């Protein structure tokens with residue numbers, strides 16, 4: 001393979017983005033008409049909904065440039081990997097999958113391979129890619145995915161590895177074309193970044209400081225989605241409750257929800273993620289009063305021990321968390337609660353872990369996402385010297401899963417024989433004669449449509465006939 005030079009793309013005026021997109025599209029169209037060759041893209045997305053939403057933008061730009069989707073990597077003209085680095089095993093998996101692309105590049109030297117997303121905001125990772133993965137054509141970060149057209153234009157002309165990582169995180173670029181997977185349900189980013197610096201977490205380092213989108217831009221996006229038939233939106237941010245603090249507009253998250261609630265055509269509003277320290281009474285009442293806001297909240301508590309919460313820099317105590325949960329449950333009966341929990345944070349002993357177990361039993365979450373603590377380079381917790389043994393972490397993790405599994409199942413039992421409102425998402429994966437969708441509380445429901453003509457995006461009533469820990473079965477109810 002020829003030796004490749006690395007170039008750093010200088011900052012320039014990106015007003016011109018639409019012109020570049022059009023020029024690539026024209027070239028691709030010429031090739032299509034001349035040789036019948038349609039350019040194809042394959043995008044691999046890791047990590048959270050923020051990355052899913054970013055990938056929809058990458059796809060949107062590529063679509064505008066004349067690319068169509070392919071599931072087959074070997075058919076692709078461009079492969080993009082949108083990466084996550086929240087835990088070590090995510091990174092290991094990405095490196096493994098990236099290595100496997102080398103063969104494709106050798107077979108097809110015109111293939112463009114790009115790697116982007118959170119992992120690329122870390123210097124040591126970019127260095128490793130430069131050294132060990134020289135077949136990669138372009139590397140870019142979370143703050144400059146809008147530059148994709150420029151990068152493609154350069155990558156087709158020059159055989160360099162293009163590296164473009166921006167550390168400045170002041171920008172919000174509106175109007176990036178977006179191609180969403182789903183017509184009826186959409187992720188809508190309302191803010192970027194995080195200011196919380198939980199001591200274990202890499203996100204603030206790779207996503208930058210909190211930046212809220214202008215409320216008018218958010219509301220216009222949701223209204224446009226509604227006009228195209230979208231029924232459900234999930235307002236997205238690392239910490240949605242601090243929306244608006246950085247704007248000079250006297251508008252907070254509760255105000256934004258109220259505005260979204262007034263948009264005709266939208267039937268369901270969800271949001272994630274919330275930080276317990278920022279859940280205000282105003283927000284709880286807004287959620288209660290806005291009929292389109294679903295009875296569901298994801299409220300990570302991470303640990304039930306005050307000692308560990310303090311070391312994690314979470315800025316609330318166990319008692320304060322429980323108090324907020326009580327208020328939320330009182331105001332919104334039947335609300336489904338979910339959470340994130342970390343097992344094996346440095347210094348966590350048996351007593352601390354039991355505090356976590358007790359909290360799980362006391363709150364009775366519908367669902368818990370449990371993670372084994374993973375050291376992240378550059379975070380304060382990486383340097384803590386009281387790291388927990390792997391054996392203990394795994395044993396406690398299993399225990400927590402078991403306890404939560406029983407609670408989820410018990411909560412789901414209460415759905416038996418009830419009639420629920422389901423937004424239809426498609427055919428069930430396990431049984432093609434059944435359809436699948438979700439309740440307002442976020443439960444997956446598989447149901448038999450019977451002789452009724454039911455389409456994706458319909459809102460239907462389903463009677464629950466069978467329950468499991470992670471989903472419900474039912475029959476359509478006319």
Ligand code: SAH
Pocket residue numbers: 086087194200201202203237238239273274275300302340341342371372373374375376
């Ligand atoms: N902003 C969101 C999500 C952050 S990442 C929030 O604050 O809730 C999603 C979850 O990954 C976190 O809630 C946390 O439980 C987990 N996580 C983050 N860093 C981790 C680490 N170093 N080790 C294990 N789990 C981690």
Ligand code: SF4
Pocket residue numbers: 194195196197198201202203204238239275
């Ligand atoms: Fe990470 Fe904490 Fe920010 Fe969530 S709130 S992204 S866990 S630093």
Ligand code: F3S
Pocket residue numbers: 046047048049050051083084085086118119202203206207
């Ligand atoms: Fe991962 Fe980045 Fe999300 S690190 S969890 S993809 S914000």
